[in-house]
Amino acid sequence: MENKAPLVEMKNISIAFGGIHAVEDATVDLREGEVVALVGHNGAGKSTLIKILSGAYKRDAGTIFIKGEEAQITNPRDAKKYGIETIYQTLALADNVDAAANLFLGRELMTRWGTLDDVAMESETRKVMGRLNPRFQRFKEPVSRLSGGQRQSVAIARAIYFDARILIMDEPTAALGPQETAQVSDLVRQLKQDGIGIFLISHDIHDVFDLADRVVVMKNGQVVGTASTKDVTEDEVLGMIILGKCPPGAVPGPGALQTAAAA
Ligand SMILES: Nc1ncnc2c1ncn2[C@@H]1O[C@H](COP(=O)(O)OP(=O)(O)OP(=O)(O)O)[C@@H](O)[C@H]1O
Numbered sequence: 560m561e562n563k564a565p566l567v568e569m570k571n572i573s574i575a576f577g578g579i580h581a582v583e584d585a586t587v588d589l590r591e592g593e594v595v596a597l598v599g600h601n602g603a604g605k606s607t608l609i610k611i612l613s614g615a616y617k618r619d620a621g622t623i624f625i626k627g628e629e630a631q632i633t634n635p636r637d638a639k640k641y642g643i644e645t646i647y648q649t650l651a652l653a654d655n656v657d658a659a660a661n662l663f664l665g666r667e668l669m670t671r672w673g674t675l676d677d678v679a680m681e682s683e684t685r686k687v688m689g690r691l692n693p694r695f696q697r698f699k700e701p702v703s704r705l706s707g708g709q710r711q712s713v714a715i716a717r718a719i720y721f722d723a724r725i726l727i728m729d730e731p732t733a734a735l736g737p738q739e740t741a742q743v744s745d746l747v748r749q750l751k752q753d754g755i756g757i758f759l760i761s762h763d764i765h766d767v768f769d770l771a772d773r774v775v776v777m778k779n780g781q782v783v784g785t786a787s788t789k790d791v792t793e794d795e796v797l798g799m800i801i802l803g804k805c806p807p808g809a810v811p812g813p814g815a816l817q818t819a820a821a822a
């Protein structure tokens with residue numbers, strides 16, 4: 560597996576707003592079927608870093624590789640061409656129409672007579688949802704009536720239907736209750752099995768250890784370190800977040816605290 564090029568490599572990425580270095584010399588990567596969590600305090604640069612990958616922000620420096628080849632990503636359309644989709648906490652769903660209408664919003668399927676093909680759209684939606692969230696049955700209802708977790712599955716189904724290979728989830732469970740959070744966790748596991756790579760931004764350290772294969776800690780725009788979740792403890796990751804202290808199980812980044820004495 561190690562000799563295969565990663566799905567995503569972001570190398571030496573920097574961006575500043577005015578005088579603020581929102582992201583400075585950050586390097587992260589993501590493999591197929593892998594969940595990489597991005598963690599850190601408010602303002603650490605997590606959202607900014609992934610907005611560079613999704614084409615929402617233009618970086619000042621650095622290079623992005625997709626499957627080993629340099630990628631030109633300067634706007635969200637470019638990102639979609641590379642199979643990169645983002646699920647935000649504030650979901651961009653049309654509340655007053657059903658799941659199928661949301662799935663195909665702006666990309667509707669038409670009959671040969673030029674009318675909306677509602678039958679085909681519902682059938683496609685049932686197919687994707689059946690794979691993603693088999694318990695979902697509320698196909699005939701406007702999404703405003705769905706729970707937060709069900710709305711998440713509609714948004715994810717939309718990304719998957721249009722061939723997302725790289726999914727960015729920016730605090731997908733921040734507004735959800737425990738049951739709905741569990742539902743989104745199930746979705747993430749399903750997507751992993753399908754070989755989709757996921758960058759997961761989360762403030763919930765338990766979620767991170769539950770779902771992520773690796774964790775990247777950011778502080779003040781810099782990467783403190785990267786670790787397999789099996790090589791570090793929750794306390795050690797908290798130490799990285801709060802103090803910038805890199806434990807032995809992690810690979811230090813430019814933001815790691817430099818200590819004079821070895822631990
Ligand atoms: N569009 C912008 N204009 C100016 N400053 C920005 C902009 N976007 C982000 N920043 C600044 O960049 C820094 C990093 O912010 P970012 O939103 O990436 O942090 P974050 O790690 O996602 O935090 P949170 O956990 O609160 O979401 C902050 O200082 C923020 O104020």
Ligand SMILES: [Mg+2]
Pocket residue numbers: 605606607
């Ligand atoms: Mg953020």
